[in-house]
Amino acid sequence: MLLGLNVTERAKTLGVARPTLSRVINGKSSISPEMAIRLAKAFGSTAETWIKMQATYDLAQTGKCAKQIKVKRYKPGKSKLHSQTMVNL
Numbered sequence: 856m857l858l859g860l861n862v863t864e865r866a867k868t869l870g871v872a873r874p875t876l877s878r879v880i881n882g883k884s885s886i887s888p889e890m891a892i893r894l895a896k897a898f899g900s901t902a903e904t905w906i907k908m909q910a911t912y913d914l915a916q917t918g919k920c921a922k923q924i925k926v927k928r929y930k931p932g933k934s935k936l937h938s939q940t941m942v943n944l
Contacts, residue, residue, distance in 0.1 A: 869893045885909055 860868065866876040870893060878884035886894070891905035 869897055885913065 862877055862880065863873050866873040869876060869890075871890070875884070875890075879886060879890060886905050886909040888902065888906065891902040891909070894900070894905050895902045
């Protein structure tokens with residue numbers, strides 16, 4: 856039960872298919888901007904709130920493997936393209 860309604864009833868309320876809502880509830884799908892709007896209208900909140908919650912969750916999940924992500928540090932410098940652009944100005 857989700858807030859007093861089962862998933863099928865809640866999906867009908869939101870105007871989405873039951874499997875769509877089930878995937879979101881079970882963490883198999885992210886909250887899309889469209890779903891955020893639907894949730895905001897249903898619960899009297901804002902789409903931005905739902906998107907921020909999704910982004911916070913995504914960042915927390917990604918943070919679990921942050922040490923495994925290898926990236927070289929960017930070092931700004933004059934590139935050949937930059938030099939040619941400056942000459943052409």
